Amino acid sequence: MPIATRETTDPVLDGWHPIAASGELSMGEQRRTRLLGEALDIEIDLLGNASVARATAPAEPLPTHDRYGYLWTCLGEPSIPLFEIPEVDEPGRRVLHAGTIGVHVSAPRAVENFLDMAHFPYVHTDILGVEPFTEVAEYDVHIDSINELWATDCVFWQPIAATTSTEGQMTDYEYRVPHPYCVILYKTSPIDDRKDVIALFCQPVDEERIEAHMFLCLLDASNSTAMIRDFQLTIFGQDKPILENQYPKRLPLDPRAETPIRADKVAISYRRWLSDQGVTYAVIPA
Amino acid sequence: MSDVDLRDEAPTGWFPVATEHDVIARVVFRGQLDGRELAVWRADDGFVNVWENRCLHRGVRLSIGCNDGNELVCRYHAWRYANRSAGCTYIPAHPADAPSRTITAQSYAAVERYGLIWTTTNGDEGSVPDIGTLSGPRLLLRSLPVNASPQTVREHLGSHRFLPAALLETGTAASADDAEVVADHGESWVTITADAAGESSTAVFFVQPVDPHRSMIRGVLADAPADEIPVLRHHAYELGRLVRKIEEAVEEPAERTPPRGFETPVILPANPWGHQRATLSMVVDRKAAVAADIALFELVPEDGSTPPTAQPGAHIDLHLRPGLVRQYSITNGPGETDRYRIAVKRDPHSRGGSAFLYEAIEEGDTIEVSPPHNGFPLRRNIPRTTLIAGGIGITPLIAMAQALDASGMTFDVHYFVAAPQQIAFRRRLATYTCEFHVGLTPAQTTDTLLDILGTPTPTRQVYACGPPPMLDALKAKARALNWPADAVHVEYFENTNEIATDSSFVIDLARSALTLEVPSGSTMLDVLRANDVPIVSSCELGACGSCAATVLGGDPLHQDVYLNDAERQGGQVVLTCVSRASGERLVLDL
Numbered sequence: 001m002p003i004a005t006r007e008t009t010d011p012v013l014d015g016w017h018p019i020a021a022s023g024e025l026s027m028g029e030q031r032r033t034r035l036l037g038e039a040l041d042i043e044i045d046l047l048g049n050a051s052v053a054r055a056t057a058p059a060e061p062l063p064t065h066d067r068y069g070y071l072w073t074c075l076g077e078p079s080i081p082l083f084e085i086p087e088v089d090e091p092g093r094r095v096l097h098a099g100t101i102g103v104h105v106s107a108p109r110a111v112e113n114f115l116d117m118a119h120f121p122y123v124h125t126d127i128l129g130v131e132p133f134t135e136v137a138e139y140d141v142h143i144d145s146i147n148e149l150w151a152t153d154c155v156f157w158q159p160i161a162a163t164t165s166t167e168g169q170m171t172d173y174e175y176r177v178p179h180p181y182c183v184i185l186y187k188t189s190p191i192d193d194r195k196d197v198i199a200l201f202c203q204p205v206d207e208e209r210i211e212a213h214m215f216l217c218l219l220d221a222s223n224s225t226a227m228i229r230d231f232q233l234t235i236f237g238q239d240k241p242i243l244e245n246q247y248p249k250r251l252p253l254d255p256r257a258e259t260p261i262r263a264d265k266v267a268i269s270y271r272r273w274l275s276d277q278g279v280t281y282a283v284i285p286a
Numbered sequence: 287m288s289d290v291d292l293r294d295e296a297p298t299g300w301f302p303v304a305t306e307h308d309v310i311a312r313v314v315f316r317g318q319l320d321g322r323e324l325a326v327w328r329a330d331d332g333f334v335n336v337w338e339n340r341c342l343h344r345g346v347r348l349s350i351g352c353n354d355g356n357e358l359v360c361r362y363h364a365w366r367y368a369n370r371s372a373g374c375t376y377i378p379a380h381p382a383d384a385p386s387r388t389i390t391a392q393s394y395a396a397v398e399r400y401g402l403i404w405t406t407t408n409g410d411e412g413s414v415p416d417i418g419t420l421s422g423p424r425l426l427l428r429s430l431p432v433n434a435s436p437q438t439v440r441e442h443l444g445s446h447r448f449l450p451a452a453l454l455e456t457g458t459a460a461s462a463d464d465a466e467v468v469a470d471h472g473e474s475w476v477t478i479t480a481d482a483a484g485e486s487s488t489a490v491f492f493v494q495p496v497d498p499h500r501s502m503i504r505g506v507l508a509d510a511p512a513d514e515i516p517v518l519r520h521h522a523y524e525l526g527r528l529v530r531k532i533e534e535a536v537e538e539p540a541e542r543t544p545p546r547g548f549e550t551p552v553i554l555p556a557n558p559w560g561h562q563r564a565t566l567s568m569v570v571d572r573k574a575a576v577a578a579d580i581a582l583f584e585l586v587p588e589d590g591s592t593p594p595t596a597q598p599g600a601h602i603d604l605h606l607r608p609g610l611v612r613q614y615s616i617t618n619g620p621g622e623t624d625r626y627r628i629a630v631k632r633d634p635h636s637r638g639g640s641a642f643l644y645e646a647i648e649e650g651d652t653i654e655v656s657p658p659h660n661g662f663p664l665r666r667n668i669p670r671t672t673l674i675a676g677g678i679g680i681t682p683l684i685a686m687a688q689a690l691d692a693s694g695m696t697f698d699v700h701y702f703v704a705a706p707q708q709i710a711f712r713r714r715l716a717t718y719t720c721e722f723h724v725g726l727t728p729a730q731t732t733d734t735l736l737d738i739l740g741t742p743t744p745t746r747q748v749y750a751c752g753p754p755p756m757l758d759a760l761k762a763k764a765r766a767l768n769w770p771a772d773a774v775h776v777e778y779f780e781n782t783n784e785i786a787t788d789s790s791f792v793i794d795l796a797r798s799a800l801t802l803e804v805p806s807g808s809t810m811l812d813v814l815r816a817n818d819v820p821i822v823s824s825c826e827l828g829a830c831g832s833c834a835a836t837v838l839g840g841d842p843l844h845q846d847v848y849l850n851d852a853e854r855q856g857g858q859v860v861l862t863c864v865s866r867a868s869g870e871r872l873v874l875d876l
């Protein structure tokens with residue numbers, strides 16, 4: 001059921017959601033997509049301005065926002081501002097759209113997978129992890145003053161942490177969840193004191209399907225865009241079959257569900273954080 | 287159609303879910319019965335496991351995991367589940383922790399018969415149909431899926447025709463329509479005898495209910511033709527025609543629904559073992575001398591069940607007589623899950639336990655056994671492991687060696703004994719990198735330990751078990767060589783409780799008016815259970831919050847990951863499975 005027809009106070013309805021990579025839209029293009037169970041039409045005029053409308057008769061125009069290389073819209077009252085990523089304005093960084101992949105899973109499942117380090121040696125073997133270095137060390141989780149969820153002081157041994165890697169390294173991670181369906185990773189750069197920024201912006205097509213948009217803001221000045229995209233697509237391509245074999249597809253919020261362990265601290269907090277905000281779409285409420 | 291409707295129509299009894307060819311070595315087969323997905327896999331010891339097809343951790347299908355011959359390993363986080371018992375043996379994200387006994391996958395009884403794997407998901411009632419016709423020679427026919435309900439398929443099978451095998455082997459111009467057939471309908475199968483040109487063949491067609499709208503026809507011919515190919519080809523062809531006919535008769539193909547049960551998450555039931563002190567009656571199935579003064583005992587559950595899962599390093603408590611409880615390490619390798627193997631040394635200085643077991647307990651005797659407890663879990667996240675045994679201290683280490691070997695990890699064994707005839711597990715050790723140190727004086731032992739330890743590196747760890755003087759010497763030398771304490775693990779086999787260094791404290795239960803002591807090595811949850819205080823628990827790892835209790839007084843020492851900072855600082859709630867008191871007393875609202 002489309003969210004907008006529900007009797008709901010779910011903040012997902014009033015939030016901004018990505019519906020396309022701006023760089024992939026061309027002048028004069030008309031494109032249909034889906035968001036939260038509804039069909040939307042995107043139209044780019046000859047000046048390059050995007051407009052978005054519900055694919056209803058008559059069409060109902062929707063607000064738009066062009067940010068971080070994506071076109072965002074909102075199906076309810078756009079009362080929740082889009083989160084900030086200040087790093088995009090820093091000098092010496094490359095902002096890239098790595099790609100969009102359709103996945104038959106709910107958005108929160110994809111976010112939870114993105115927050116998970118324990119699967120690196122098994123799913124991203126010889127890239128983001130390798131046996132026997134499987135231990136997930138204790139890390140910190142907190143919710144900041146603007147109700148964003150953070151996991152900090154995460155460390156994991158990685159054979160090839162990034163395209164700029166020349167050897168294995170103990171990689172430092174920080175995760176930030178500023179939006180129920182968007183997650184940002186700050187990761188040690190092999191070549192700079194600052195951190196690479198890698199984000200997953202999920203477009204919830206419906207409760208059990210997403211378009212996963214992969215955003216990068218990197219300190220890598222040397223590698224080609226194609227190579228960097230390849231790296232990210234390889235990683236996400238390894239996660240896709242796992243996500244599509246996960247049931248139920250919606251994320252269960254009952255804290256007893258799915259045998260949580262200490263390594264899942266951020267997932268436990270994420271599920272509670274969704275519950276506390278009253279998110280009901282694409283989850284199984286506790 | 288609602289779930290309730292499906293349940294009303296749900297078939298009960300035993301059904302085939304796979305053929306013997308589907309469950310070949312190191313494969314996980316995805317089966318389905320009555321809408322429920324199953325992971326079906328054969329371990330190297332021949333046992334066929336039929337499990338619910340989801341990992342208990344994040345709900346990923348187990349059928350995309352890996353069958354390593356002993357254990358089924360989830361594809362996502364490599365949680366390992368044991369052959370037969372389905373208990374989780376290892377969680378790689380937490381190498382130092384032994385998984386809770388509650389983490390056991392849902393398994394179903396499985397029987398192999400007529401070349402098919404049978405199971406029942408409605409309890410163990412009934413049995414595999416006993417078909418006399420199939421007691422002799424038989425040939426498994428090709429199984430065919432049909433988009434029709436089991437009932438429809440059984441009805442149509444009544445008109446199925448085929449030619450006798452003898453005609454097919456010699457070649458014939460006859461067609462299946464020329465055969466005279468007699469169909470005999472069983473509960474969930476149809477037996478068909480076909481006669482033509484003076485020859486006769488009987489086949490039994492079992493109908494597997496895949497879901498309410500889909501079935502699998504699994505045929506078995508009661509004959510073993512010398513030339514199978516023309517017979518198999520004929521049956522595949524004729525059965526294919528029948529399937530087409532059935533599907534044409536079905537009005538509308540049903541929509542595919544997600545597998546039954548997959549719409550809700552995995553939630554582990556509360557601790558299935560209830561009180562920690564519950565014991566299991568086990569029979570001595572075998573007793574054998576394995577070295578001078580060392581006897582191996584094999585214990586199997588008296589009721590024929592599968593004993594609870596043990597990991598390498600775990601021990602069991604044997605209740606030998608009232609007041610005589612002794613702990614023995616389990617020596618089993620991974621996948622050896624139908625029995626516990628323990629080795630017992632006759633020790634003239636023992637306080638009665640081992641001497642009693644060694645001398646008075648014989649094959650066929652029954653012993654009460656507490657389920658395994660692991661105070662000596664094996665980390666598998668360090669590239670190289672050195673196992674150091676003194677005498678009968680080899681027992682937990684032989685289990686570890688087998689686990690490391692099965693995982694292809696690098697390890698070496700050092701085995702200290704007073705005399706060569708005291709070496710146990712000699713044959714198994716011969717296949718490992720193992721050095722025997724025989725008849726050394728205490729001073730020589732210390733020097734040898736120093737050599738074995740060498741300079742510490744982050745890629746090496748030590749596990750040792752043996753007599754206290756040897757372990758004390760090892761720990762002293764390791765310290766002197768600057769080995770980090772968490773890289774040298776020891777277990778004093780004479781008293782495994784000695785290594786528990788946790789605090790002891792008292793809990794006052796306000797509502798029950800009880801004062802209970804929580805000794806070191808026990809959790810509040812253990813103590814509450816043992817005293818019949820009702821409390822629910824699930825993960826028992828401090829992660830799910832099920833076992834929370836309200837704190838009325840005292841300061842909790844939180845060791846969980848479930849509570850948030852505010853709850854932690856508020857100090858009004860505590861998880862009884864892992865947390866303790868920071869002082870001497872906690873008052874709980876229980």
Ligand SMILES: [Fe+2]
Nearest residue numbers: 113119123239
């Ligand atoms: Fe991943």
